[in-house]
Amino acid sequence: MTKASIAIVGAAETTRMGKVPELSQTGLHADAALNAMAECGLTPADIDGIATAGHDSAEIAQYLGITPTWQDSTSIGGCSFILHVRHAAAAIATGLCKTVLITHGESGRSNNRAHRPLFPSMQQQEFEAIYGPLFPPSRFTLPVLRKMKDDGLTLEQLAMVAVVQREWASRHPRATAHDPITVDDVLSAKMIAWPFTKLMCCLVSDGGGALILTSAERAQDFPTKPVYLRGMGGESCEGPMVSQMEDFTSSKAFRVSGKAAFESAGISHSDVDHLMIYDAFAHLPVYGLEDLGFVAKGEGGAFIAEGNTRPGGRLPLNTNGGGLSYMHSGMYGMYALQEGVRQMRGLSPAQVEGAKLSVVHGVGGMFSGAATVVLTSEDQW
Amino acid sequence: MSDRMQPTIYSETQFYWDGAKEGKLLLNACTACDGGAYFPPRPFCPKCGSRDVTVQEASGKGTLHSYVISHMPAPGYEPPFTVAVVMLEEGVKMMSNILDCPANPEALELDMALEVTFEARGDLMIPQFRPATGGAA
Ligand SMILES: [Zn+2]
Numbered sequence: 001m002t003k004a005s006i007a008i009v010g011a012a013e014t015t016r017m018g019k020v021p022e023l024s025q026t027g028l029h030a031d032a033a034l035n036a037m038a039e040c041g042l043t044p045a046d047i048d049g050i051a052t053a054g055h056d057s058a059e060i061a062q063y064l065g066i067t068p069t070w071q072d073s074t075s076i077g078g079c080s081f082i083l084h085v086r087h088a089a090a091a092i093a094t095g096l097c098k099t100v101l102i103t104h105g106e107s108g109r110s111n112n113r114a115h116r117p118l119f120p121s122m123q124q125q126e127f128e129a130i131y132g133p134l135f136p137p138s139r140f141t142l143p144v145l146r147k148m149k150d151d152g153l154t155l156e157q158l159a160m161v162a163v164v165q166r167e168w169a170s171r172h173p174r175a176t177a178h179d180p181i182t183v184d185d186v187l188s189a190k191m192i193a194w195p196f197t198k199l200m201c202c203l204v205s206d207g208g209g210a211l212i213l214t215s216a217e218r219a220q221d222f223p224t225k226p227v228y229l230r231g232m233g234g235e236s237c238e239g240p241m242v243s244q245m246e247d248f249t250s251s252k253a254f255r256v257s258g259k260a261a262f263e264s265a266g267i268s269h270s271d272v273d274h275l276m277i278y279d280a281f282a283h284l285p286v287y288g289l290e291d292l293g294f295v296a297k298g299e300g301g302a303f304i305a306e307g308n309t310r311p312g313g314r315l316p317l318n319t320n321g322g323g324l325s326y327m328h329s330g331m332y333g334m335y336a337l338q339e340g341v342r343q344m345r346g347l348s349p350a351q352v353e354g355a356k357l358s359v360v361h362g363v364g365g366m367f368s369g370a371a372t373v374v375l376t377s378e379d380q381w
Numbered sequence: 382m383s384d385r386m387q388p389t390i391y392s393e394t395q396f397y398w399d400g401a402k403e404g405k406l407l408l409n410a411c412t413a414c415d416g417g418a419y420f421p422p423r424p425f426c427p428k429c430g431s432r433d434v435t436v437q438e439a440s441g442k443g444t445l446h447s448y449v450i451s452h453m454p455a456p457g458y459e460p461p462f463t464v465a466v467v468m469l470e471e472g473v474k475m476m477s478n479i480l481d482c483p484a485n486p487e488a489l490e491l492d493m494a495l496e497v498t499f500e501a502r503g504d505l506m507i508p509q510f511r512p513a514t515g516g517a518a
Contacts (some may be wrong), residue, residue, distance in 0.1 A: 131464055132455035135474050144447070192452055
C-alpha cells in the first residue's frame with residue numbers, strides 16, 4: 001500500500017465566468033483565490049507558497065497580501081497550472097513550504113489588463129511570425145493536414161470532438177455554450193484557418209481559478225473533501241516553433257509528460273475513470289488520446305467519433321465541455337484541473353458515477369509544452 | 382507588402398539573411414556528427430552540441446509538408462493566405478507562404494513539389510516557396 005502524500009484541499013473558479021467586465025485580470029486571480037481560501041477556511045496569512053503563470057508570482061502575492069517562502073512563476077503556456085501542481089507537490093514534500101496557492105486569472109475577452117500573457121520566442125519571431133501566422137488558430141493547427149494524410153484522421157472526426165464536448169457542456173450550468181451541435185454545424189461554421197472552422201476553435205472568455213495544496217496528513221483539518229495526487233505527474237517541452245515539431249502526427253512533449261505521470265502513479269490506462277485533455281482546438285484530444293497511450297496511433301479520431309468519450313461512453317473526456325464549449329480564457333489548464341477535482345469530489349454537474357481516478361493533461365503554447373497529473377479520491381492505493 | 386513583419390536579425394543568423402539577398406537559401410550543417418543540415422540557424426549542432434558547424438547552400442527543392450489557409454489578419458497579408466511548412470530536400474522543415482498558387486485546398490496537395498523563391502521585403506529578401514516549375518535540377 002502507498003499512502004497519498006499531497007492533497008488538494010481548496011479548488012474554486014471565479015464567481016462569474018465568460019464575460020466579466022467588472023474585474024481586471026489581477027482581480028480575476030484574486031476572486032478565484034479568495035473563493036478557494038474561503039471554501040477551506042484559510043486566509044492569505046495561512047499561505048506560504050504561491051504559484052502562477054502569465055504574471056510574476058510576486059505581483060499576485062503582493063496583491064493578495066501573501067508572504068511566501070516558496071514561489072513559482074513558471075509560464076510554459078496554458079498548462080502551466082498543471083505543472084505548478086507537480087512543482088508544488090515537490091516543494092511541500094521537501095519542506096520548502098506547507099500550503100500552496102496556485103492562481104489563474106485571465107481577462108481574455110474583456111481585455112482588462114496591461115499586457116497579454118505572451119511567451120515570446122526570438123527564433124519564432126525571426127523564422128515563423130514573418131510568414132503571418134500571428135494567432136493560435138493559424139499556428140496550432142499547422143500539423144493537422146499532415147496528420148490527416150498520414151494517420152487517416154478525417155474532418156468529420158475532428159468535428160465530432162466539438163459535437164461530443166457540447167454534449168458534456170449541456171450538463172454544466174456554468175458552461176458558455178449549451179446548445180447541441182451537429183457535424184454539419186461544425187463543418188459549415190465560419191472558416192478560421194482551413195481546415196478549422198470556428199466551432200473547432202476554443203472560446204474566448206474571462207475567468208480564473210485557484211487551487212490550494214498541502215500535505216495529505218493535514219487534509220483532514222479542512223472542511224472540503226480532499227483530492228489526492230497519485231504519483232508526481234509529468235512535464236516536458238518541445239519548443240515554441242510549431243514548424244520544428246519533430247513529428248507532425250504526435251507530440252513529443254505529450255508522450256514524455258504522459259509516460260512520466262503514468263509511471264509515477266503506477267497506473268495503467270484501464271485504471272482511468274475520467275480524463276481531461278486541454279482542447280484549445282479540436283485536434284488536441286486526438287493527439288492526447290494517442291500520445292498518452294489510451295489508443296494506438298491513428299485511432300484517436302475514430303475513438304471519439306464512435307462515442308467512447310461522450311456521456312455514457314467508456315472513457316469520459318473533457319466532461320465540462322472543454323475549451324471548445326465550457327470556457328477558454330487563454331490559459332485553460334486551470335479549468336481542466338478544476339473539473340478533475342470536481343469529479344474526484346463527486347460534485348461535477350456532469351459527474352461520472354463512481355469515478356476514483358482522473359488524469360489531467362495539458363498543452364502549453366502551440367505544442368510547445370505539456371504537463372500531466374493524476375488525481376484520485378483515494379488516500380491510499 | 383512593405384508593412385509585413387520584418388525579422389529581427391542577430392549576429393548568429395546574419396549569414397542566412399545575407400545569403401537570401403544573393404538568392405541563396407543557406408543552412409547550417411554539422412561536421413562533427415552525421416546530423417547534417419539543421420534549421421533554424423545557430424552556431425552549434427542541436428543534435429550533438431558540437432560547435433564544428435558549416436554553412437551550405439540548400440538545393441532549394443522541397444515538398445509541402447503541411448499547411449493552413451489562414452483567414453486571420455496579419456499586417457501586409459490579405460486573407461485568406463497560405464501558411465505552410467516545407468520539408469526541404471536536406472531533411473529540415475521551415476515555414477513559408479506558398480507563392481504563385483491560389484490559397485485553396487484544391488491547389489495545395491500535400492507532398493507536392495516546391496521550389497525556393499525570394500520575396501522582397503524592405504531591404505531584405507525573405508525565403509519563400511512556390512510550386513516547382515519542373516525546370517532543370
Ligand atoms: Zn552534430
